[in-house]
Amino acid sequence: MPVPLRLCLPGMTVELRHLxxxxxxxxxxxxxxxxxxxxxGQPALSRTLRQLEAHLGVLLVDRSTHHLELTPAGQALLPRARAAVAAVEAALDPATLGDWPLRLGHAWSALGDHTTPLLRAWQRDHPDIPLELRRIEERTAGLAQGRVDAALLRGGTGSGMQGDAPVPGKGFHVELLRTEPRTAAVPADSPLAARESVTLADLATHPVAVNTGSGSTRPELWPPHARPVATLSVANTDDWLAAIAAGRAVGVSVESTARMHPYPGVVYRPLADAPGLPLLLVWPDPPTHPAVTALAALIRDVINSSADQGS
Incomplete structure (x- = not known):
């Protein structure tokens, strides 16, 4: 039976430094x-951790293993501690006094074609709550570090991502918004650019650019017997595009990338035989901003409205 995580005990007052x-x-x-x-110093840090554990009445860190691991109670506290620290930092930020912005993170492409309709609809429906769209080229788009209140993340089972999905861990609400078709990005002077569509096998004969910071494509996207001849690691979307335009590699992304990131020397073509990539909306549970659920509802409305118009 799991030990309950008690957050309110008499005695010592928990300070921000403990978290x-x-x-x-x-x-x-x-x-x-x-x-x-x-x-x-290490002794001071260990003492602070013990104080926090004593206040909560639970062990947060398993000290019995060579490699430090969190206990179930530590795992339960982790997203709440991140949210608490982020909320205090946001509350004390002089730049945000007078309003409380809702921060929506994304690593690249945001909602694609739905991005502008979402921003306009939010401004219309919630004029008193600024919606800040933050591009953070990190696997969780800043969510794991508490830098955003919600994030648009791409990945999931079958997506070819390492570690399955980009969700930071327990303590987060995950909502599938849609599944985006994959697309290939090839140099404009490549023979592949002349085709109407390409296949994974077509791309495997070329080096494949892999965005190690926030990308959604890994060699595991290909069958084990038909992996790419080589990979080229890049740090972000801009470097990914530059490598492809220079003819150093080809790439795999989604349709929204083709619309949001046109680039001289890069041609996008449909990728016929790759699984779609899930687009997720993820936020801490409980939310770090009271308007997160309203944002989720509006995103669904914007996507559904676009689908109805296209049908």
Whole structure:
């Protein structure tokens, strides 16, 4: 039977530093690296962690293994600690005094063609709540670090992503918005650019550009016996496009990338035999902003309205 996570006990008052220390330990995977990150001594950091555990009445870190791991209680606290620290930082940010922006993260392409209709509809329906669209080229688009209140993430089972889905872990609500068709990105002077569509086998004879920061494509997208001849690692979408335009590689993405990221020297073609890529809306549970559920409802309306007009 799991130990309940008690957040309100008499005695010591939990301060923000306790949560920061816990987050550093969890994210760095060890006390030594966490202490270095926070510029504090290891004994002081360990003492702060013990104080937090004593207040909660549970162990947050499993100290019995060589590699530091969170206990189930630590896993349960992790998203709440991130949300609490992010909320305090947002509340104390002088730039946001007077309003409370809703931060929507994405790694690339946002909602594709639906992005502008969403921003216009939000401004119309919620003029008192700024909606900030933040492009953060990181696998969770800033969600894991508490930098956004919700994120548009691409990936999931069968998508060819390492670690299955890009969701940060437990404590998050995940909603499937749609499944996007895959597309190939090839150099404009490549013979592949002259075709109406291409296949995974066509691309496998060329080096494939892999965006290691936020991309959705890995060699596992291809069958084991037909993997690409080579991969070219890049750090972000801009470098991915530049490598393809220069003829150094080909790439795989989704239809929205072709619309949102036209690039000189890059031609997009439908990828006939690749599975679609799930587009997810993910936010902490409980939400870090009271308007997140309204945003989710509006995104669904915008997507459904576009589908109805196209039918």
């Amino acid at each position: 920061r220390c816990f987050l550093a330990i969890a994210e760095e995977g060890g006390v030594t690296r966490a202490a270095r990150r926070l510029h504090v």
